[in-house]
Amino acid sequence: MFSHLRKRFGRGIVDSGETRVKESGLSSQSNGGQRQDFWGMSNAGRETSSPGTDLREKQAKKEKERLIEELQLITEKRNDLRDRLRFLTERSMKNRPHFRPNPYYEDLERMEEAVMSILHNLEMENTVIHENNQKLKKEITFSRNLLSQLLMENTCRKKLVPLKQGARRDILSVH
Known part of the structure; x- marks a missing residue:
């Protein structure tokens, strides 16, 4: 002030x-x-405005311009390094700032997409087959339980039928 x-x-x-x-x-x-x-x-x-002060003002302007250019260069380097860091963290070639397409790399990308789609299809088939397998296991378990129950009932009937027939014979012979 x-x-x-x-x-x-x-x-x-x-x-x-x-x-x-x-x-x-x-x-x-x-x-x-x-x-x-x-x-x-x-x-x-x-x-007063003398040649000495004009010279200092010109030097100050030149220094200011030099510092501005240096700041711009530093900012460009920072942005470039930030892009490189983003590339390294994301691991994506398309996000690389100076990406030159390589025909072999493009072929590999297409092959990778084909393999990944086949793998996805196989995984989907595997889940469907696994679900069907679980259903079939349940049906087999149910059928075995039903068969063992029927066999037990049949065995019990066979045991009861001879007793009833033998009891009738005893009853018939007594009379």
């Missing part, structure tokens, strides 16, 4: 001891013959 005010009122780089004009009755000659401004400040500390 003070630097802004100094520039505004024409004061340049001046020692802080000279910021106030002494009002101890000294004439304008004590000021080195310099004329005082409205606020009592002299023109002695003003910087």
